[in-house]
Amino acid sequence: MTSAATTAPRSDAPPVRRASLATTLGRLILPVYTGLVVLYMLLPILVMAAFGFNDTEGRFNFVWHGFTLENWLNVFSRYPALNEALINSLIVATVSTVLATTLGVLMGLALTRYEFRGRGPLNLLIFLPIATPEIVLGASLLALFVSAEISRNLTTIIIAHIMFNLSYVVVTVRARFAAFDRSLEEAAMDLGADEWTTFRKVTFPLIFPGIMAAALLAFALSIDDFVITQFTSGQTSTFPLWVYGASRIGVPPQVNVMGTIIFLIALVGMGLWVLVQRRDRLRSAPGATDR
């Protein structure tokens, strides 16, 4: 429609009918290319999932020996240390997500809703951890812990994760908070709501999706972190650290199974999140006139 409208006044435009096979093929290039890139992105995940069903003995999961469900059945009983590592990962991710999100949301609120001095240095303080390679963050924390003679364990891992998650949370929520329409709060106050009620009934429900997005990002970054964790863990193991250690001798298929389970949980979680957001949007669209 638009192309016809735009080519019509052009005297030197080629006749529309000539745009046949070549154009059709040309139109297909980008979608086909995108499909290939998606395939490339998913290939290692497919390989991981497939070799979780490999009927192999012990840790040598390199050649296909036939299909089995054995690894799925004994996934949580074959390597107790792997379970422990996975539990550690979940603890670190949960605690660091809750704390980093809380601290980050407070900072985001201050940055978008209040006037204060020292905004420039503060922005730098928030931006620098993102612009610093992970290895430098991990190494400098190790230097601090060694110098202060702090023994490294689950707590030091959590401290480190809160640190690198904090900046990502602030950046994520700041963008959402900045788009917030303050006149909605004024309307609530005009209608007699006090500050606390306004926050509870208007502000919080509106900023909540942004907070959730930041928390999901923090959780994903934390549970998958390898570099900073390696430097701050001491003898404690997490899921990525265990897999890395195992990769020197051979990664057992149970790791593939756990990887597949985590992948599926993340996928279902993501799907639910999308559904909830869509429902909220549908609900709030006609709701604007109801209220």
Added chain:
Amino acid sequence: MGWLRRHRSIIPYLFLLPGGLWLIVFFVLPLLTTLSVSLQEGSLGSGYRLTFNFAIFPESIMRWNEQFVRSLQYGLIVTILTMLIGYPMAYTIAFRGGRYKSALLLLVIMPFFTSFIIRTISWKFILADEGFVLGTLKDWGVLDPSFRLLATPMAVISGITYNFLPFVVLPLYVALERIDPKLIEAANDLYATRRQAFLKVTLPLSMPGVFAASLLSFIPAVGDYLNAELLGSRQTTMIGNVIQRLFLVNNDYPQASALSLVLMVGILVSIFIYMRVLRGQELGT
């Protein structure tokens, strides 16, 4: 509460205090410690003494020169590759995605649902000399039996490229999505060819995304050591591998601290120059 109401101006500082303190204690202080450790001499057994050994910086740059240059090279190649692969993809999702936009974006972030380390080990497995890809091609006689990908620079570079591709596609998509299609239509109305419209309208308007995306791939790529370790060989050692080994295996804290500071300053300086160049270009056009 009453006191707070009277001193409203203090609220933002209260909000900023816990997070700000956290970043100061666990980001700034560690960097200062790193600086102090790098200027010390001694060993883990006999203890360290602050000797203001500034010579360690030029010395370590000279000594690990090869690894620094290699990391920089790999970082640049990876950034260019991710951009070349990611830009057309982000463009397709933004302008041709239609109703499949969210689904396509979900596919882009799907690698994040699997551990970074498992994905890299998966690549090791896919690229293995007698693995199902190279092994099959060798059986068919397409490839020479001595051909290998693992332990080559190509394996390391493609591993890093794979890891950071989603980080590039997302900001590029956001930037492209923001462009008003009417501007491109206007260019077409003014007799621009599709190529001209892209070069004069779409590409310049997507530059903020290109900037963010290139930093998001360059910074982690330069500091990466997992790909070099799992997919590479002694000839592909990057500066991250050296820092990791010195810190965690050799316990040579001063040397390792000096190297990580050089890496950080190097990256910040390149970002600064890059911002300058990019801004200069924007002013020029």
